[in-house]
Amino acid sequence: MVKGFLRKKECRKIVKHASAKLMSPSTVLRRNSDNYRTSTDTRLESWEFEFLRDIDERVANITRVPRDQHEDVQVARFEADQYYALHADAYDPAVHPSWDFIEHGHKNRLLTMLWYLMDVKDGGHTHFPRAMGLTEPEDIHDCKQGLTVAPKLGSAIIFYNLHANGNFDYNARHAGCPPKRKGGKWSANKWIWNKPVPQRNARDAQQRT
Numbered sequence: 001m002v003k004g005f006l007r008k009k010e011c012r013k014i015v016k017h018a019s020a021k022l023m024s025p026s027t028v029l030r031r032n033s034d035n036y037r038t039s040t041d042t043r044l045e046s047w048e049f050e051f052l053r054d055i056d057e058r059v060a061n062i063t064r065v066p067r068d069q070h071e072d073v074q075v076a077r078f079e080a081d082q083y084y085a086l087h088a089d090a091y092d093p094a095v096h097p098s099w100d101f102i103e104h105g106h107k108n109r110l111l112t113m114l115w116y117l118m119d120v121k122d123g124g125h126t127h128f129p130r131a132m133g134l135t136e137p138e139d140i141h142d143c144k145q146g147l148t149v150a151p152k153l154g155s156a157i158i159f160y161n162l163h164a165n166g167n168f169d170y171n172a173r174h175a176g177c178p179p180k181r182k183g184g185k186w187s188a189n190k191w192i193w194n195k196p197v198p199q200r201n202a203r204d205a206q207q208r209t
Contacts, residue, residue: 001149002062005156006055011117013051015186018042018075036140038082039176045072059113059190063158068196069110075117076176078124079184084176086129086140089191090161092168103195105168110194111160112172116151117186124151124179128159130171143177151185166194 006014023040046052052073060067076084089112093105102108114126129137131147149157161172179185 001152002156002158003152004154005058005062006115006117006154008154010051010055011115011154011186013049014044014073014075014115014188015117017044017049018077018186023077035085036087037084039076039078039084041074041076043072043074046070059192063111063113063192065110065192066196069193071191071193071197073115074189074191076187076189077184078176078179078187080180080182081178082184083141083178086127086136086173086175088161088168088170088173089189090168090172094168106166107193107195107197108166108168109161109191111158111162111192113156113158113190113192115156115188115190116153117188118151118183119153120151120179120181120183120185122180123177124185125149125177126151126157127175127177128171128173129175130173136170136173140175143175148177151187162194 021042023042025040044052046056056067056070059070090109091099091102093102096102097104125143125148127143127146127148129142129146134146137145159172159174161169163169
């Protein structure tokens with residue numbers, strides 16, 4: 001966890017600008033979306049906001065990946081009891097062999113930097129059930145086994161979606177567990193690719209997420 005990655009003022013700005021946009025129901029390609037994800041999200045484009053460009057520079061510095069490999073940030077809102085069940089951020093070429101934009105698995109989301117925009121007192125954890133060599137649970141909504149990370153205002157976590165050789169890493173599958181209290185949770189996903197990604201292609205990718 002990167003504590004204090006975002007300033008409180010930056011977190012408030014992200015939530016403010018995301019709230020002003022239409023928060024769309026999140027979708028999951030080829031699945032029953034209601035069973036997999038009930039949160040809402042929107043996207044903030046860095047060219048619109050100087051403070052986001054400043055954050056992008058910090059992301060590039062800490063990940064050592066240049067900005068032309070970053071997607072614009074996706075901001076997610078979880079109201080009480082909303083969730084995102086077990087999923088991957090990268091695209092599995094074994095499942096999607098015909099998708100040209102991932103170049104048969106040679107181009108993909110290398111890593112995720114997940115920003116926490118508020119404290120959550122009860123629930124709302126990010127859950128990695130396959131951490132420490134555990135097997136994947138049968139219940140995709142199970143938030144008990146493995147590693148869980150509690151949301152802390154301004155903090156961020158970084159995890160790799162691919163192995164060092166570029167292969168899809170199934171151990172990076174994770175879930176957004178439901179917050180249990182009124183007020184929910186705000187978070188944001190900064191996806192970083194292993195190759196430059198034009199924002200039009202990145203938007204296409206986000207629509208498949």
